Amino acid sequence: xxxxxxxxxxxxxSTASKTEQRPAPSDGLLVDRxxxxxxxxxxxxxxxxxxxxxxxxxxxxxxxxxxxGITTEIIISDSSTDRTPEIxxxxxxxxxxxxxxxxxxxxQYAFERTRGxxxxxxxxxxxxDFEDLPRLLKPVVHGEVDMVMGSRLDGEIMPxxxxxxxxxxxxxxxxxxxxxxxGAGVSDAHSGFRVLSxxxxxxxxxxxxxxxxxxxxxxxxxxKNLTIEExxxxxxxxxxxxxLESFRDGWRHVRFMLENAPGYLFSVPxxxxxxxGLLTMGLSLTNISVGGVTFGSYTMIAGSLCTxxxxxLGSLAIFSAVAAxxxxxxxxxxxxxxxxxxxxxxGALLGLLVFGAGALHTGYxxxxxxxxxxxxxxxxxTNLVPFTALVLGIxxxxxxxxxxxxxxxxx
Numbered sequence: 001x002x003x004x005x006x007x008x009x010x011x012x013x014s015t016a017s018k019t020e021q022r023p024a025p026s027d028g029l030l031v032d033r034x035x036x037x038x039x040x041x042x043x044x045x046x047x048x049x050x051x052x053x054x055x056x057x058x059x060x061x062x063x064x065x066x067x068x069g070i071t072t073e074i075i076i077s078d079s080s081t082d083r084t085p086e087i088x089x090x091x092x093x094x095x096x097x098x099x100x101x102x103x104x105x106x107x108q109y110a111f112e113r114t115r116g117x118x119x120x121x122x123x124x125x126x127x128x129d130f131e132d133l134p135r136l137l138k139p140v141v142h143g144e145v146d147m148v149m150g151s152r153l154d155g156e157i158m159p160x161x162x163x164x165x166x167x168x169x170x171x172x173x174x175x176x177x178x179x180x181x182x183g184a185g186v187s188d189a190h191s192g193f194r195v196l197s198x199x200x201x202x203x204x205x206x207x208x209x210x211x212x213x214x215x216x217x218x219x220x221x222x223x224k225n226l227t228i229e230e231x232x233x234x235x236x237x238x239x240x241x242x243x244l245e246s247f248r249d250g251w252r253h254v255r256f257m258l259e260n261a262p263g264y265l266f267s268v269p270x271x272x273x274x275x276x277g278l279l280t281m282g283l284s285l286t287n288i289s290v291g292g293v294t295f296g297s298y299t300m301i302a303g304s305l306c307t308x309x310x311x312x313l314g315s316l317a318i319f320s321a322v323a324a325x326x327x328x329x330x331x332x333x334x335x336x337x338x339x340x341x342x343x344x345x346x347g348a349l350l351g352l353l354v355f356g357a358g359a360l361h362t363g364y365x366x367x368x369x370x371x372x373x374x375x376x377x378x379x380x381x382t383n384l385v386p387f388t389a390l391v392l393g394i395x396x397x398x399x400x401x402x403x404x405x406x407x408x409x410x411x
Contacts, residue, residue, distance in 0.1 A: 029065050030092050031073055039073040041065065041137065042116035045124040046106035047076050051083045053126035053239035058091045064133035076124070077110035084124075104206070104213025111201060120195045125238040127161060128193040135231050136195040146200040146226040149186060150193035155232035162235060174253050178215060181261040182222035182328055186230055189218050190253070193233060200226055211249040212256040216327075219260060223327045259320075263330030266317035270310045271332065277306030281385070304388045311392055315399045323406045338403075347400025355393025361386035 031037045043061050047054060058074060065072045074093040078085045085095045098109040107121065118140055122128040128150065136148040153175075157167060175189040192214060204220040206213060221228055258265045280303030283295040317330045318338050329339070365383060 029069065029071055030062060031071055037071055039071045039116045041070050041072040041118045041120060042114035043072060043074045043120045043122075043130070043133075044107060044110045044114065045074070045076055045122060046103060046110070047078045047080055047084045047088070047124045049080045049082045049084060050124040050239075051080070051087055054084050054087050054124050055091060056126050056239070057122075057124045057128075057130055058088065058093055060130040061133065064131045067131075068134045068137065070137070073115060075110045075114060077106040079106060100209065102209035102213075103211050104216070105209035107213060108206065108209075114198070117198050118195060119198055119201050122193040123238075127236050127238045129234060129236065132193075132231070132233050133195070136193070139229050140195050140197055144227075145229040147194060147196035147221060147228045149188065149228060149230050150191050150233035151186070151188040151230040152191050152233060152235040153188040154230060156234045158234065158236050161237045170250055174215070174250065174257075177254065177257050178218055178222075181257055181264050182219045184218045184222045184228065186218065186228060188230065190214050191233075208256065210252055212252045215253045215256060219257065219327045259324070260327040262317045262320040262324075262326055263328065263332060263335070266313045266320065267330045267332045267335055270313035270317065273306045273310035273313065277303045277308075277310055279303070280306065281388075285382070285385070300384050304384045307388055308391055308395075311395060315395070318403060319399075319406060322403065342403065342407075344400050344404040347403065348397050351393045351396030351398075351400060353393075354389050354396060358386040358389025358393055362390065 031039050045054075045057065050057075054076070061072070061074055074088075076085065076088040076093050076095045078088070078095050078097055079101060085097075088095050096110055096113055098106050100109075111119065118137060120133060120137065122130060132150065136150060139145045139148050152162070153167075153171060162171075171188060171190055175184075175186060178184045178189040179186065194217070200221075203224050203226070204217060206216045206220055208216045218228070280295065280299050282303075283290065284297070284300035284303060287294060287296060289295075314334070317332075318335055320326060321329045321335065321339060330336070365386065
C-alpha cells in the first residue's frame with residue numbers, strides 16, 4: 001500500500017491546475033455518464049466542503065482500480081459551497097447534488113444513480129486510503145460475502161487521525177451495541193469504508209438521512225442475514241475541517257439502535273423487573289429474613305411497583321413491534337406469541353379474569369374490615385396482592401384494545 005500523504009497538494013489552485021493538465025486514464029477504466037461502457041464498480045463519496053482532500057481521494061481510487069482492472073465510475077454526492085465539485089468534475093468524477101441535506105440522504109441519493117454491479121463507499125477527507133479498494137472488493141466479486149468493511153480498530157490508526165474518545169470509548173461502545181442488538185459480529189461498525197454488491201444494497205431498507213445511516217446499514221444487513229467480512233485498514237488524519245459532532249451524532253446512533261430494538265429497550269428490562277417484583281412480593285408475604293433483613297410491608301410495596309412497571313415495559317415492546325415495524329423485533333417467547341397469535345378476545349378475557357380475582361379478594365378484605373366495625377385493618381402486604389391484580393387486570397383489558405387498534409391500522 002502506498003504511503004498516504006507523501007505527495008499531498010495543499011494549494012487548492014495548484015491542485016486544480018494539476019488536474020486540468022493530467023490526461024484521463026489511458027486504459028479506459030474510469031468511465032463517465034456519457035460513456036457507452038457500463039461500469040462494473042461505482043464508488044460513491046458524499047462531500048461537504050472537501051476541496052482539500054477530494055483530488056487525492058480520486059487519484060487513489062484510480063490507482064486502486066488500475067491494479068485490478070475494473071471499469072469504474074466515481075460519483076460525488078455533493079453539498080459543498082467550496083470548489084469540491086469543480087475539482088471532482090475536472091478529474092473525471094460525476095457530481096450529483098442531493099436536493100435535501102444529510103449524510104445518509106447524500107448516499108441514498110447517489111445510490112439511485114449508480115450503474116455498477118458493486119458499490120464502494122467512503123469519505124472524501126483522505127482518512128481512508130482508496131488504494132485498498134482491491135482488498136475490499138475481491139471477496140464481494142468472488143461471491144464469498146455480501147459486504148466487506150475496512151476495520152480501523154483491527155488495523156492501524158495513525159496519530160491524530162481519530163480522537164481518543166472515539167477510538168477507545170465511542171466506536172467500541174457503539175460497535176458493541178450493534179453486535180449485541182443485531183448480531184453484526186464486526187469490530188468496527190462505524191467504519192465508512194465499505195464495498196457491497198448492488199444486489200445486497202437493494203435488499204437493505206435504509207431510510208435514515210443523518211449520520212446514523214452508517215449504523216442502519218449494518219443493522220439492516222444483520223436483520224437480513226447478509227454476510228459481512230472485515231479487512232484491516234490504516235486510518236489516516238483527515239484533510240479539512242471535521243463535520244462530525246461527537247456527542248450529538250453518537251447519541252443519534254444510540255437512539256436509532258434502541259428505537260429499532262424494542263426487545264432490548266423494553267423486553268429485557270421488563271423481564272428483569274418482573275422477576276424482581278414477584279420475588280420481592282413472595283418474600284414479603286412469607287416474612288422470610290434474608291441476610292438479616294426481614295421482608296414486609298415496605299418491600300411488598302416495592303415489589304408491587306416493580307411488577308406493574310415490568311408489565312408496562314413489556315407492553316411497550318409489543319406496541320412498538322406492531323406500530324413501528326422495527327429492524328429487530330423482540331424475540332422473547334411471550335412477545336413472539338402475542339405477535340403471532342394475539343386476538344383481542346384473548347387479552348380482554350385474561351384481563352377480566354385477573355381483575356375479577358383481584359376484585360373478589362379485595363371485596364373479601366373490605367367485608368372483614370366493615371364487619372369488624374372498621375377496626376380490623378388487613379395487613380398491608382396482604383392487601384397489595386389483590387390491588388396489584390386489579391391494576392394488572394385493568395391494564396390487560398385496556399392494552400388489548402389498544403393493541404388491536406394499532407394492529408388494524410398498521411395492516
